[in-house]
Every structure is written in structure tokens, then in C-alpha cells.
Amino acid sequence: MKKGGLPLILILLTAIVSGCISGETQNQTGTTSSSVPTTATSPVLTSTSPYSPPPKGEFGLPEGNYRAIYTGLDKSCPTGRVPVRFAYYSGNETVKSVSLRGSFNNWAEWPMKEENGTWSTTVCLRPGKYEYKYFINGQWVKDMSDDGTGRPYDPDADGYADDGYGGKNAVRLVEGKESFYVEFDPGNPAYLSVADNRTVVRFEAKRKAVSSAVLVTDRGNYTMKLQVWWDSGEVWRTEVPFVEPMRYYIVINSADGGRFLVLNTSESPFFSFDGIDRFPQLEWVSNGIAYQIFPDRFNNGNESNDALALDHDELLLNQVNPGRPLLSNWSDPITPLHCCHQYFGGDIKGITEKLDYLQSLGVTIIYLNPIFLSGSAHGYDTYDYYKLDPKFGTEEDLREFLDEAHKRGIKVIFDFVPNHCGIGNPAFLDVWKNGKQSPYWDWFLIKRWPFKLGDGKAYVGWWGIGSLPKLNTTNPEVREYLIGAALYWLDFGFDGMRVDVPNEVLDPATFFSELRERVKEKHPDAYLIGEIWTLSPEWVKGDRFDSLMNYALGRDILLNYARGYLSGEAAMKMMGRYYASYGENVVAMGFNLVDSHDTSRVLTDLGGGSLGDEPTNESIQRLKLLSTLLYTLPGTPVTFQGDERGLLGDKNHYDEQRYPIGWDQVNEDVLNHYRALAELRMRTPALRSSAIRFYTAKNGMMAFFRGHDDEVLVVANSWNRPAKLELPQGEWRILWPEGRMGVTVLGSIEVPGVSVLILERS
Template structure:
């Protein structure tokens, strides 16, 4: 997409204020009218598909020639895409991709056949992986990243691509249109449509960029273009092409927002450590543990009582007996927390306490109970308005998987030989040097998801459990699955055809919008928001201004429909507990008052941002746990221990979210940030203002015009406020327009 300029003369455009409504408002569509080209003096900016890169950016090509090596997939990952995945295409034996980059210095690596390249300067033959690299730097892990230096000037530009949900999406039954520009270059903007004109407003900002937004309060076919005025007094029209100047949206929502997710509150359960409801199924865990199969690192699993101390096997092979019946017994407790979504860690047959080494994708692990108990759990959850998503592991399986055992026994005579990547045979079970495994771990052989039989086996399993009664799928390490574009596109297509309301969320830890364009996932596990930004802000490590800029980049990268379905997580089975991260101590310690206050601040932000807030089991009870000590964050919940203040706080958060529709909407707009404070609006008409202060000193904030009612905390001394407000240290205030 590039910019060209000409001038034309006629009468100026008129503008009207955009319609901003609450999610429950009944909307009457304005009548259609003829759409006229812009009039007056202006410079056109064409962003249609017949153009190249937008102004201010240049095309940069990356290549890889594998020679005689067998290569099935290559992706580009670097500082320009937060080390996410940009798939490269194979053309005449060479893998290539051309992307638009602004001026700067970038580090990058190739991800080949599901594995990171170690040293970009040497492909094993003395040649660099990319002959056009401008240099190399240490990657911090004993290898080297390649470097590209992009020349150019940061001229005035507009980024707008209506095929990308980041720029056009359907959220809260509205058509949302946004564009990106260089920070501080635009003074005003108008969305001109055949239904009328809508004033566009500055929504979010980050570093040198910002995003402007307008919403059309209907989802119907519309023709449109954008007119903007620069701060220098120039006037521009953002158009499609010179031959077809109007953009056209056909009114079809191809990437629907799941409102049950947007309105929901999620609770993550690690089944073996949640509650033991049936002691009779505890012992079966020992019958098929991975250590019994492993010929390289054999061992003996442990079955412990619920309050027994942690052993070195705690992460993976120390069992405590938690099961499905135990979860069913706690459904009323979860309902009291406002929970409407449960995310279960793996429950299919496996060789560990965590379950990510699947033996049988179609069978419930007997240590968790029977299928009858599972069905009762789902029925009882659904009766309470609670939906359940299950964990799905398509990248690798366990060494007790029958297909892998058949390969171990029969070598290339096995019908499953091409299901895996065998380097040498015969081999010992658990030998990570003999076959590919996840991160080289011999107990987790990697599956060949480019094999149609493997793909059918896995996708069939996902459909099996949705048919059984589950409501969605959390996918483990999708970025490491081979040919993920094809695999997850097929998974989505087949899931949505049969279960259109099923939620698909991928375990991606970084800002990676390429995964949520409408062809793979509905959302990602938003560690990029929860841990990279909000946790560090709650710790006091980021100023309000820095945190808001990082949030701006996050919210600009994703479609508003994706943001509305955000799986907003901070603490999980893979991290230390959030209270530990906030300085509360390790398992068995007594958390400080300051760490509790910081937990309240952080959880408050998670509950007031778009998407579903996710709580890891026990965090709402003030539990502690350090991941670096045998994954002690996974220690069983001791139900006789609770921090009542924290528990009441989480229940109050759920009630605030329930009674404040703006907090469940897709809409967010930044207000200001300074010092330890950041403040943002929620709702389609800026109905709610959320103000956070993560510093230890109080601050004062000038409020937007009008009267505001303090709704959080409920005991705030002032009911109605205007002008300025005092913000206590390490706190959050929530205000509604008076």
C-alpha cells in the first residue's frame, strides 16, 4: 500500500458526530444514500491491493535456499513481529517472503521444520541462512540472530487494510473501522459512508504511532472512504484505488465475536491438584506413568496424600488424586466467583500429572474418573451457565501412545512410521537423540502434522470432545506445530462448521496478530498483555505512560472482535502464582500487605479490560507458589486455607463486571497517563473511566468534563466528582458518567 497525491477542487465535506451506544441499545440503520467523491482540495492516499507498501515503509525480502536439505516449512520471526510467525513460501526450491518495514535495525531468525535455527550465520555448510543479512548478534542462548538494516524516511503515512481485522472488524454488533498514522500528525478525521458521516477519534497510541477509530452502529453492506486533516493543515482522502476509489464492505461477518466469551469470567483448573472427589481412582495414575515406559530416564511415580510435601517429582509425576468428581463438587463455589467459563488442563489418557504427553486423544484418563462422571460434570456446569473448554496437544504426544510404541517395536515396518520424525532405529524409549521431541525432550515425541493421517486423527479427537459436550478448545504450543497455517485453518473450518459457537484459543505468549485473522484462532492466551504489561505495571516497574504505550501497541495489533474475546491471563500452571510474582513470597509464606494491594490492582485491571479475565485455581484465595521450586504453583489447593480479603475482592470484581455493561464491551479508548497513573475509557460512549496508580505515592488526576460517579471502591468517600480526583497509591478507581 503506497501513497500518491493529486489535487482536486470543489465544496468541502461535512462531518457529524459518531454514534456511540451501549451494547444493549436497539439500533435503527440510517437509510442509504449516494456516496460522492471527496470535494475540495485534498491529496489522495490509495491503500488498495494494487499498491505496494504504505508510505514510510519499504519492501524487504528474506530468502533461504536449503540446498539438498529436506524442508517442509519455514517461517520468519524477528523483532519486527515480536518473534511471531510469518510463513515463508517455497518458489523453485527457495523459501522467500517480502514484508513492509519502516526504517530501523531488526534482528530475526528462521524457524525451519518446527525448529529454531541456532546460528543464522552458518547453516552447517559455512553459508549464512540469509545471504542478504547485514550482520549478526548473539541471541542470548548461545546462538546468533541475523540483522537487517532498513533505510528510508518516516514520512507522513496512513496504514489501512480492510482485509485485516485490526482495521475492520465486527464487534458488539457494530462495524468498527480504524487506521494507523504517525503519532501527532492527524488533527481530525471523518469516516464518510453511504449511510452518513462518522467522526473518527484518537483511540490508542504507542511510541511513534497511533490508531484512530469510528464505528458504524450496524452490520450491513456499506461503501466508504476516510478524510483526514493533518496538524500541518493538509487535507487527505484515504481511498481504495484510483479506478475504484470507494472501499466496500459486503456486510458479512466472517470472523464472528463469541459474546459468551466477551461477557464471561474464566477459571483455569489443573485437575490433579484441584479437589479429590473420589479416592478410588487415585491409584490408576501410577499404572501408566511415563517413568514406567522410559528406558533412558526411568523412575517411580509417587501417589501422595492431599497435604503431603512437595517432592522433586512434583511437576510431573507426583499425584494427589484430584479428579472430575472433585470439580463437580466445587461448581457452586465457582459460581459464587461469577465464573462462566472453565478451562481444564489435559484430561485425556497420559503419562504425567500435567497431561501434556498424551497416550490416547479419545479416552478420558481413568485417574480423573469415568466418562459418566465427566458427562455429569458438563451437565451440571451447563445448568449453572458455565461452559467448559479442554486442553488439546497436537504438536507432540507421549511415549506411551500406541502409535509411537508400534514404531519403537517395528521400525519402518510400522504403519505409523511417518507419524513421527525418527532419526535412528532401533531406539530406547525416552531417547531424545533418536527422534524429534518437543524441545528435544525424549518423553514428548513430535507428531508429523503434515501427514494427512495424523491430521485426521488429531482433528477427529478435537471434534470428538466437542461432540461430547465441551464448548471450546485451548491449543498447546500451536506455534511449534508443523505447517500451522494449513493445520489450524482446517481445524477451525471443521470445528466451526459443526460447532459455530466453539471457542478456539491458542497458547501464544507474544504479541502475534497473524494467528487471529479469522482463519485460525478466536483468541490467544494473552500473556503479552497480562504478564509483559500489566504484571510489570502492577509491580511498579513500568510507569503509567510506558504501560499505556505498550497497551496501545497491543490494542492496535488485534481486531476489536479479537480483543473482545481476549483470554486475559497473568498466572497459570506454567508460571509462578501472581501473588508470588508480586512479592508475596513462596508456598507457605505469609504475603505482605503491599503484595496483596498489588494483586488487587492487577486483578482489577484484568477485570476491567475487554475480553474474559482468567484466574488460575487458587489465586482468588491468595495462594503462593514459585515455579522455580518444582512448579510449586501447581500444589493442591488446601481448601481449609484462604485469605478472606482476597476472596471477597474477586467476588466483588465479578459483581462489578456483571452490573457494568461497559466493562464487558469491546470498546476501549485511552484518556491519559502520567507518573504511576494510567486512565482509559470503557464502553461505546466512554461511559466508564478506569484510573490506576501503581506507584506508592498518591496522585491527582484532572477528570474529563462532566460529573462522574465513583463505583469502585464502593466505600469511596466521594460519590459524585468533577474537576479533579485524588488517586490513592497502588489502587484502581472506576467511575461512571453522572
């Protein structure tokens, strides 16, 4: 559903580091780094000479000249970042939560703490100009310059800027000087994680500032390789072929001949990994292929339950915007009710009937949009979190579906909506009837009572919508009700859940850490996905989700590259920031999608037209390019129902992307392409691995390695004209496209326009 810890910095200076900034900060601040020279009694290792370890059987620091970088002093901002305090005085207003959101954290939610009526947080920021807003009691502040009394929400703001929605963001100007830097934090999975049963260690550095690096452990030394890059930075990576306790440090040779050791503290210089994987990768996700189903529009297996949708539709309860829902035949035209209140009769039995079809697509994971009792076709206004909506069938139908899916090796994920419910929820109806006498009064955020059902001004609703009253998840009773429901359906037989708008849930840190802890305790292999649309690594550090809905990869990067809007170089740099931000275990569990029920269909986005049009040959070719990239990246590729059949749909026309699948219509070329991609992925282990490393990018072309030994090379060209690629050394055998499979090449290869080549080392 959609309406619309920064990593620690270790600054490596070529001169003696100045004094550190003191003062307490939140986790966003990172840790302190310092640099001290060692003795110069031994020859200095240069960037052109190999690292010389201690004698065999010993583990210690090398002799020679180097600068030590201590990272284990979690006290202040690293050199090169500035502590910036954000504050809000609530006065006499009742405030339960305040969060900071801004351009410095991709508008994600950083909770602020209250003391004596003032909510505040301090974060470490690099020099620059930032826009931000406060998120109070689950609602965005409209105008940061006026809190309703003529005072600004943040008295320390340096100015204001139009937010594009009729309001104002606050502006902060952070002064300082950018320096050469390296980032490493073993507590962050972006720097140390367990993926594919290997221990992966990485660090970030300023672009082209490092010439070589070695991970030194008490079990041996491991050469680090440049993995990914972008305009200002890059990531170096190595993997240790075991998951066992080890002590280690990192040796870095800089491009200007400097020598640095990344250490823990002066008293305890070695990092220590205890060999315990506290954020396990789910291999069934990494090896999987996912398919999203919007149940009312997928397939009608039982017409006798179709009319049951009409007796509890939200429009029948709404006293502000009442109306009548519509039951349509499968191929009836779209009406203005199509988004939410035009029903077509799709159900659970209809999905069960199509399981063999889904299996032919290589599908191993099904993600279902909401199926619990609600007042709409989309289901995001839940009435009863513990009851299947009868319009979709009975619990016996659901049991049969799950059993049949599991027989075929297919896992099933349900959609979970903890931020808001529907006006037909019994707890909300009790508040509507009884006001403060209701035992559920504190389950919601009521502004005035009595009120009419559907009046978004009388209580807090999702984005102010009166049919979607917001739940007060700071209330332990509400948390217990919701988490209990999640556990109920996992116990029933589901294999995971996708969580709707988690960034808007009140006190998300408490709620989602408790949800994860209790889910993983009973169902350790359950897959937890958060609907976050932006690059937001703070949600996937082991205490909340396994993955996010990766629109930041699929739409922001891959779609725009496939459209030809981004060059290969630009797309690869954006991918560099993406892969640098997440742990390799998280990347391996990526829920990688381009379109969904909340967007136009991918073929429409690629210029194929709207529902009922005939897509152009070029749009089909660009769909093939984009889907091939999706199937060759780490994580699980996700297909929205019908994309594999060449369906079209424009979100701006009453969400026509949700129109029912016409099973008598199919683009066979597209369907065969998706089936071939599934076969390619299943027979090529490197494409299911966690490992990716960039090779090159130029003009419309980009190329990257897959696999732990760079054994597969994926080359894409989004421009219409051919491109020439100089291949890595050795012979390469073509795996894709099928028409050239098995051909051996070396030296260079021509990449046709709007196409992908996949090669494997011979």
C-alpha cells in the same frame, strides 16, 4: 505449555509521492498507496472546519482540494517500507518446512515457500536493524552463521548476534527513511471488524499527525475519535450502529492543515462492506469470567481412582531416563517430581463438587488443563486423544460434570496438544517396535532407528525432550487424527479448546485453518484459544483462533505496572500497541490472564513470597489493583485456581505454583475482593463491552474510558503516593471501591496510592 501479516502502510506525503517499488511479496508486505491531488475548484476544508458531505441523498467524493490515498492496489511495498528477501538453500537435505522468525514479527512464524531447492519469502520492513532465525522442520536453527557445512543459512545476512542461548541470530540492516504515514486495511480486523453488533472502523497514524477524521458512508457520516496511542503512533476509531452493507471512505485532516481521502482505487474509489460478519465475536466469552483448573491439584472427589495414575506414567516406559512416579497425600511436601510425576489425586468428580463455589466467584468459563490419557501429572504428553485418563474418573463422571456446569451457565474448555504426544502413544510405540514397517512411520520425524524410548536425539521432540515426540502435522493422516479428536470432544459437550504451542506445529497455516473451518462448521460458538505468549495478531485474523492466551497484556504490561516497574505513561503506551494490533472483536474475546500453570503465581510475582509464606499487605494491595484492572478491560478475565484465595507459588521451585489447593486455608479479604469484582463486572455493562479509549496517563497513574459512549472511567495508580486526576467534564459517580460507592464528584479527584477508582457518568 511453555519452554521459553504486518498491517498495510499508507504513507501520506506532503509532497508528490515518488514511484512505487514493484515486485511480488507475501501478505506481510501490505498494499500499495499512492497520492494524487484533485482539482482546486472549491474551498479547501481545513482541520478547523467541519466536513461538508455531498447533498442529501447523494454519495460521492467531496469537491475541493485533497490528496487521495488509494489502498486497493495489492502489488508492492508501501512507500516508506523496503522489500527484503530472506532465502535458504536446502541442498540435498530433506526439508519439509521452513519459517522465518524475527524481531520484526515478535518471533512469530512466517512460512517460506520452496522453489527449486530454495526456500524464500519477501517482506516489507521499515528501516532499521532486525535479528532473525529460520525454523526448519519444526526446529530452531542454532547458529545462523553455519549450516553445518561452514556456509551461512542466509547468504544475504549483514551480520550475526548472540541469541542468549549459546547460538547466533542473523542480522539484517534495512536502509531507508521514515515518513509521515497512515495505515488502513479493511481486510484486517484490526481496521474493520464487527464487535458488540456494531461495525467498527479504525486507522493508524503517526503520533499527533492527525487533527480530525470522519468516516463517510452512504448511510451517514461518523466522527472518528483518537482511541489509543504510543510513542510513534496512534489509532482513530468510530463505530457504525449497524451491521449492514455500506460504501465508505475516510477523510483525514492533518495537524499541518492537509486534507486526505483514504480511498480504494482510482477506478473504484469507495470501500465496500457487504455487511457479512466473517469473524463473529462470541458474546458468551466477552460477557464471561474464566477460571483455570489443573485437575490433579484442584480437588480430590474420588480417592479410589488415585492409584490409577501410577500404572501408565511415562517414567515406567522411558528407557533413557527411567524412574518411579509418586502418589502423595493432598498436603504432602513437594518433591523433585512435583512438576510432572508426583500425583495428588485431583479428579473430575472433585471439580463437580466445587461448581457452587466457582459459581459464587461469578465463573462462567472453566479451562481445564489436559484430561486425556497421558503419562504425567500435567498431561501434555498425550497417549490417547480420544480417551479420558482414568486417574481423573470415567466418562460418566465427565458427562455429569459438563451437565452440572451447563446447568449453572458455565462453559467448559479442554486443553488440546497437537504439536507432540507422549511416548506411550500407540502410534509412536508401533514405530519404536517396527521402524519403517510401521504404518505410523511418517506420523513422526525419526532421525534414526532402532532407538530407545525417551532418546531425544533419535527423533524430533518438543524442545528436544525425548518424552514428547513431535507429530508430523503435514501428514494428512495425522491432521485427520488430531482434528477428529477435537471434534469428538466438542461433540461430547465441551464448549471450546485451548491449543498448546500452536506456533511450533508444522505447517500451522494449513493445520489451524482446517481445524477452525471444521470446528466452526459443526460448533459455530466454540471458543478457540491459541497459546501464544507474544503480541501476534497474525494468529487472530479470522482463519485460526478467536483469541490468544494474552500474556502479552497480562504479564508484559499489567503485571509490570502493578509491580511498579512501569509508569502509567509507559504501561499505557504498551497497551496502545496492544489494542492497535488486534481487531475489536478479538479484543472483546480476549483470554486475559496474568499467571497460569506455566508461571509463578501472581501474588508471588508481586512480592508476596513463596509457598507457605505470609504475603505482605502491599503484595495483597497490588494483587487487588492488578485483578481490578483485569476485570475492567475488554475480554474475559482469567483466574488461575487458588489465586482468589491468596495462594503463593514460585515456578522455580519444582513448579510449586501447581501445588494442591488447601481448602481449609483462605485469605478471606482476597476471596471477597474477587467476588466483589465479579458482581461489579456483571452489573456494569460498559465493563463487558468491546470499547476502550484512553483518557490520560501521568507518573504512576493511568485512566481509560470503557463503554461505547465513554460512560465509565477506570483510573489506576500503581505508585505508593496519591495522585490527582482532572476529571472529564460533568458529574461522575463512584462505582469502585465499594466503600465509596455512590459518591458524586466533579472537577478533580484524588487517587490513593496502589489503588483503582471506577467512575460512571451521572
